[in-house]
Amino acid sequence: MPISSRFVVTSTILLLGVGLLTLLGIVGTTIWLGQRAQVYFALVNEARTTRAAAVELRSALQTAESSQRGFLVSGNEIYLAPYDSAKGQAERQLETLRQALAGDRTWEPLIRRLSAVVAEKMREMDDTIALRANLRDAEAMALLRSNRGKALMDEANVFLSGIMRAAEERLSDGIAEQRENAVMLRWVSIVGGLVIILVVAGVAFTVVRYAQEIAQARDEVRLMNATLEDRVARRTADLAQARDRAEVLLAEVNHRVANSLTLVASLVRLQANALTDRAARAALDETQARILAISLVHKRLYSSGDVRYVELNEYLSSLIEHLETSMRAEGRGGIAVRHELEPLQLRTDASVNLGVVVAEWLTNAFKYAYPEGAGEVRVKLSRRHDGRGELVVEDDGVGRKEGGAPKGTGIGTRVVKGIAQTMRAEVHYLPREPGMAAQLIFPLSTD
Numbered sequence: 001m002p003i004s005s006r007f008v009v010t011s012t013i014l015l016l017g018v019g020l021l022t023l024l025g026i027v028g029t030t031i032w033l034g035q036r037a038q039v040y041f042a043l044v045n046e047a048r049t050t051r052a053a054a055v056e057l058r059s060a061l062q063t064a065e066s067s068q069r070g071f072l073v074s075g076n077e078i079y080l081a082p083y084d085s086a087k088g089q090a091e092r093q094l095e096t097l098r099q100a101l102a103g104d105r106t107w108e109p110l111i112r113r114l115s116a117v118v119a120e121k122m123r124e125m126d127d128t129i130a131l132r133a134n135l136r137d138a139e140a141m142a143l144l145r146s147n148r149g150k151a152l153m154d155e156a157n158v159f160l161s162g163i164m165r166a167a168e169e170r171l172s173d174g175i176a177e178q179r180e181n182a183v184m185l186r187w188v189s190i191v192g193g194l195v196i197i198l199v200v201a202g203v204a205f206t207v208v209r210y211a212q213e214i215a216q217a218r219d220e221v222r223l224m225n226a227t228l229e230d231r232v233a234r235r236t237a238d239l240a241q242a243r244d245r246a247e248v249l250l251a252e253v254n255h256r257v258a259n260s261l262t263l264v265a266s267l268v269r270l271q272a273n274a275l276t277d278r279a280a281r282a283a284l285d286e287t288q289a290r291i292l293a294i295s296l297v298h299k300r301l302y303s304s305g306d307v308r309y310v311e312l313n314e315y316l317s318s319l320i321e322h323l324e325t326s327m328r329a330e331g332r333g334g335i336a337v338r339h340e341l342e343p344l345q346l347r348t349d350a351s352v353n354l355g356v357v358v359a360e361w362l363t364n365a366f367k368y369a370y371p372e373g374a375g376e377v378r379v380k381l382s383r384r385h386d387g388r389g390e391l392v393v394e395d396d397g398v399g400r401k402e403g404g405a406p407k408g409t410g411i412g413t414r415v416v417k418g419i420a421q422t423m424r425a426e427v428h429y430l431p432r433e434p435g436m437a438a439q440l441i442f443p444l445s446t447d
Helices: 005-074 083-100 105-133 137-145 148-273 278-303 312-329 348-369 411-423
Strands: 309-311 335-341 345-347 375-383 389-395 426-431 436-442
Touching: 005 083, 005 105, 005 137, 005 148, 083 105, 105 137, 105 148, 309 312, 309 348, 312 335, 312 348, 312 375, 335 348, 345 348, 348 375, 348 389, 348 411, 348 436, 411 426, 411 436
Parallel strands: 335 375
Antiparallel strands: 309 345, 375 389, 389 436, 426 436
């Protein structure tokens, strides 16, 4: 089963979380055991101090007692040399015991009794030494033989032995617990280390497996891309070949349509030449001009690389030249045509309509602007500041009277009006002094 990136991220986060918790557990256990070790260390030090004080106190009492008895038996004061230092040592060790056991209420009665026993033992020894020093030997020996000092010493030994045993037990317990804590820390470290190793291994295994699957998927994609590139190349070649065939076919269609329209225009011209009625001839001439305008569009299409759009400057320039040549053939050679055409682009159907308008207006200018037969007609094509196109056909002839009846059949005016509605264009006839101008404002959108 393939591993998803989401699974990799989720499992990695979970495993790292387990590893982090394990590490925190190890650190926490180590800190806790370290604190416990400090506590046990303090307890051990206290037990050692207590035991050492008990041992030193007993040793000091024994030293003082030996010094006392040596003096009593021999009467030689040299035996009293260690007596005072032993007494001072005993008092200091007794105070050390009081301080060491002061925090434990169970030891308070024993310490009080021990203090009383030690004090009484010291007095007993002081009394016997004083009697012997005053040569009252019988009284000193009687006090010694009363065994009061021995009983006090035995009682002190009992208390001190109990204190030492308790201290040794505390030492043993502390050492045992320290061993247990060390074993616990060892096992926690081992188990935690194993968990962390397993976590790292799990993360590494997941990442490695995911990387392998990614590499495998990349190789598959690379192989698919290689085959896809071949298929795309073949498909592109097929499409290019089909497009070339379609373009050739379309160009052939446009060529045949243009030839057919040219043939129709020639037939209309022949028919017009055979007529004697001037009105009928004029109507056929206008029809021929319209057919010529349409045929030129198709000629332009099959000779261009894009059949969707027409370059207006090239198309209208050819149309104007054809119309001028045709009019000169009819004997209107005194009229010159000038044109200023910006390089604009328009869709094919709109270009046909525009060509018909130019044919209508230019034919009318040739026929009616200059009755004397000499003058100039100007055709202008430009882009307006609002983004629309503007076609103007103007002359300096006799002009057109406001509200006057149209010259000729009037069909051309209706044709222009209908084309303007189709193109969503505006038609204006502007009087000039002299002459007039016909203006067509049309949208240039190629959508």
